[in-house]
Amino acid sequence: MTADHLENRRQEIVRAALRCFAREGFHATSVRDVVRESGLSAGAVYSYFPSKAELVAGAVEPILEALTGVLDAVVVDTDRSPEPGRTPAEAVAEVLRRIYPLAVGGEVDYTRVAVTAWAEGLRDPAVRAIAEQTYGTVRGRLTDRVATWRDAGHLAADVDAEALGQVLFSTLVGFVLQHALLGDVDLDRYATAVCLLLPRP
Amino acid sequence: MTADHLENRRQEIVRAALRCFAREGFHATSVRDVVRESGLSAGAVYSYFPSKAELVAGAVEPILEALTGVLDAVVVDTDRSPEPGRTPAEAVAEVLRRIYPLAVGGEVDYTRVAVTAWAEGLRDPAVRAIAEQTYGTVRGRLTDRVATWRDAGHLAADVDAEALGQVLFSTLVGFVLQHALLGDVDLDRYATAVCLLLPRP
DNA sequence: CCCGTCAAGACGGACGACCGTTCTCTAATG
């Protein structure tokens, strides 16, 4: 088996699994469901993933990687600009606008997978590790932006950048939750509202 | 069986179930687990709850009711004051401060149950209905506060109150998620940071 | 050029464990 073939099959299976997970969550989808959705056999799936838990981890990881990717792209764009023209809140809004089409534009709604991944992270150490690492990175970037913004004199010198980074992070995950669970949030209106936070003095 | 006895037993079972759910989530806790935790028998549990799904719903409902209760209390307090002295962000911070001891001060960490309830709401219509109703109410209250604040001239007249209400709601659920999943948020620092979001002009 | 060989990928039924739920029996109460 060539390495290419192995990787292709793995991705095929992961995509089938994600369709199932988005529909029913991790626990309510059986391995049989994934097998059926993938068009393969149980034996075939188990020759690419040693257990259901590994399949879950394999499905969660690329989603969170995409999030850090987008965030880094926005930060890089910002760093390139001559001066920090965006407030930290505007940076968050930009991240939202960029990640939205990736999250809900495809065949699966990744916001639904994200919410089930949060729940799974509470008990599965592997998922938790992925979440801690990724979300830690994302939040750290936001904290850095806040600190820079504060040190440029736009916020009081004693502002707690880390806590404010946590709050801005909340506006990201809060959008994900409301989109997945309540389904009544509009990206543009939400992003616009985010930009009202931490206004320039 | 007296109505008192029935209600006491039901609450006993619900509390045992919540301990299990906070540990492992809904799907990973079996009815046997709840039976063991409650010290009763399977037959007894099933004579108070017709199914596991009802048990889940019975566990989720009082948690969300507590949330709306606290929110209403804060809104009432605010309405009593001679003028709206609190910004909408400060109202959110106050809700956080009041609900925190209820959520994590007892024998179970309700933020963990909340996160698993979100995931369950994606697929269980009964849980979803409870979440939609409660969170809809909470968000509506926040939207009202924003609209009042805007109409008092503290925000531009064309501000989208509903969207800003959604953003403020995100800071609530975002705290819950970060507390449950990452465990590294400090209530006081977070609440203080929330207050910075919408400063008085 | 054709056919026999062989290895590897895929298949899908089988397995034990455990699931949610039910039902009969027991014990204690008033």
Add this chain to the structure above:
DNA sequence: CATTAGAGAACGGTCGTCCGTCTTGACGGG
């Protein structure tokens, strides 16, 4: 004695996983 809450074994079904069987396609000897 009548009634009923509670106990816990038992049931059919489904779970995750494994493994024996089969298909397929590349390759080399005649």
